[in-house]
Amino acid sequence: MRILIDSKGKKYPVTDEDLHTNWGYIKKEDIALSSDGDVLETHMGHKFTVIRANLNDYIDLMERKCSIILPKDVGIINAYTGLGYGQKVVEAGTGSGATALYFANIVGPDGEVFTYEVREDFAQIAGKNIHEFGQENVTVKNQDIKEGIDESSVDLVFLDLPQPWDVVEHAVNSLKVGGYLAAYDPYIEQVITLNKVLKKYGFSELKTLECILREMEIKTKGTRPKTRMTGHTGYLTFARLL
Amino acid sequence: MRILIDSKGKKYPVTDEDLHTNWGYIKKEDIALSSDGDVLETHMGHKFTVIRANLNDYIDLMERKCSIILPKDVGIINAYTGLGYGQKVVEAGTGSGATALYFANIVGPDGEVFTYEVREDFAQIAGKNIHEFGQENVTVKNQDIKEGIDESSVDLVFLDLPQPWDVVEHAVNSLKVGGYLAAYDPYIEQVITLNKVLKKYGFSELKTLECILREMEIKTKGTRPKTRMTGHTGYLTFARLL
Amino acid sequence: MRILIDSKGKKYPVTDEDLHTNWGYIKKEDIALSSDGDVLETHMGHKFTVIRANLNDYIDLMERKCSIILPKDVGIINAYTGLGYGQKVVEAGTGSGATALYFANIVGPDGEVFTYEVREDFAQIAGKNIHEFGQENVTVKNQDIKEGIDESSVDLVFLDLPQPWDVVEHAVNSLKVGGYLAAYDPYIEQVITLNKVLKKYGFSELKTLECILREMEIKTKGTRPKTRMTGHTGYLTFARLL
């Protein structure tokens, strides 16, 4: 997917229509003739660069019906599980498909992502989002993961659902030895229950983390952490099957 | 690389020698005959599982001559730049090679990582570490990145060196449109100078983040954030070339 | 000052008029006849308790022309300087007078607070606020503290102004041996400059702190840190004259 982006990071997807922005329009013929890296101007002189959307561009633009896990948390999941190309990932629930896209972007064409979503409407939107981004290594399954995981020899089972402990037994059967279960839980009570169940099933290297991200404000007046910040998204729990 | 790991996460690399641990030894013949997932016992009955080392296992075990960037920070870099399979990354300095391995694990065989290290001793150790892990998509260059970047059409230039601003002009010439420069700076003064130079060279979407990671302690006595935590590692600055 | 407060913490000052609230009114005669601790009802049945306003109640209700230092930061100042009854405090600038009230509430009738404010309009409002709360140990001075501090043998000089380093020399002359200078600075550049000047003037026990306050959300659904939080207010710098 190609997009037009200005110097502030304001983004518009390229379609086969004229582009109308708050700073003027660009004709579809001009867009059609452009190459990646070209700079186009609206009739009001506002400049947009044509680029191939990367994952974050696309997630910003795609349709969402529910909140998504923030990049900070996906980044921590990737780093703590050693996620890499060629790996096999199972996740639930799919939501809008953003996390599946993050995983798919990393595991690449030699890897696979299977994402379970119990709600049909979410599964459909996610399927559309993933297809539009051109990611071919993701399978959206409109199934309840509590009833079982079809895949085996899995490197990572990622759970973002209200009662992740219901899936621990399935994860044991699905993960390869050395593989990880990771879970995203907003509430500490969820973490405590999950932890108990993970211990019961013999998981190793249990760890629960919280990532607090601060953004700095760097202005002529001075430098400081921003006044507003997100206080909490979710706890990230990791466990390894040995 | 294969390793032996116990239920506490204590790891030993598999070599062609007997394994001597604090909890007894295992004969080399037993290790040689084992498959991934097998459980071996020391003569004292302590159990170890044989697994293929993932990236984090390996980084824990490899030789280091300097401190490495923590997983939390690499994770944020990956998430905020949309790093994925098939991408081309340039980084400096290499250090022990841990960050190069993180990037290589993600960009995979269709991607490439070029890592510049001015110190010959560091470059050698990093080369050995990367080779031992079996990663073939990394090129260690014993060159000073301040003298130029050889690669072009790069998706990510990552800088972990005292004066990253000296490399900004080279990054402009090296990055593809839409690509990212990312920098890791322990000191706020570095961030402020880098920010000025990035603006001067026309970079977009400037952002400086700090990732504070808390670990939770979940015990029978109760649940709480751990008493000790790392207060600061470095600031992460991102900028995009448009 | 007396106030009416409901179970949610919604507060109204007692005046000699009928009280009109969003949940109905209470007649002035009923208020006049009430004692501390009595519960009054509006004509719609909403209950309010009559109490003597404490400091925080009053600061919530008083007139403000500028932002005030939050309780978390005043609390840290008090704790790190060992502020107590009978001490003598100098501060600048006064702003709305909230910090002066915090100090005065602690130093009590045997202590004194002298607060310098260069803007006449701020000094007037602060004077009114302090007088209304009935605090008699505060002197508001419509003077520029950069021109000098009149008081000597001071226990604490607290500075909340853009260039606190201009006042360091005056503080040296004003503080007693063992006394503290404390400063509130939003920007790190201010902290760095102040630190240099404090060292030059021979201050001891230099320390710069930042207080990050998280609020927990405890609901039937579960317990978690609140989604929103204040990311940064100001850095607190402490130095002691020995």
Add this chain to the structure above:
Amino acid sequence: MRILIDSKGKKYPVTDEDLHTNWGYIKKEDIALSSDGDVLETHMGHKFTVIRANLNDYIDLMERKCSIILPKDVGIINAYTGLGYGQKVVEAGTGSGATALYFANIVGPDGEVFTYEVREDFAQIAGKNIHEFGQENVTVKNQDIKEGIDESSVDLVFLDLPQPWDVVEHAVNSLKVGGYLAAYDPYIEQVITLNKVLKKYGFSELKTLECILREMEIKTKGTRPKTRMTGHTGYLTFARLL
């Protein structure tokens, strides 16, 4: 109490003996003749200033049998309850007496602090510590606060004990209308139980806070938050009786 303090903040209490330090000794006659603010030199030329110990100096030097609540947390308690001169405080448990001293330093001679400690050995040490500092407005009670609070019309009941909910009913009977209960709990499970009991007893303005304190490192090399920090001490819960 008088102390000798050097420019690094290293402190020694004044006794009627010669002072032996790591940097040489000072004769008792010289100390006896000195006044507050005088600078004395050891026989090796190391300089110490004579000052009257403030609260924090004293707490640093006094005997401790158990960990104490940190200044950051006491500061938040004071700020959120509006603690001031002349108020009446009840606390449990006493521990080494540090928190009682903080409260006593603020409420002053017109206020009172009653501190309950069930262990006789702690109560004795605390009594000695408080007496030595010369604080006359504190009463140490070797009693179990779960059996009742003797005092009434109290402004603040502060609880630092494993099951603070056992004391909530007593606090209701002891607090004046508008007064606060505050509790310090290391574990979130304690906070959750306490919260339920506080609601059951009709407390208002419930709030649970956590104070995360970062210290900045300001050196010639650069400025940054310190590498090490305390990750967690305790949660602070506040509730008001209306």
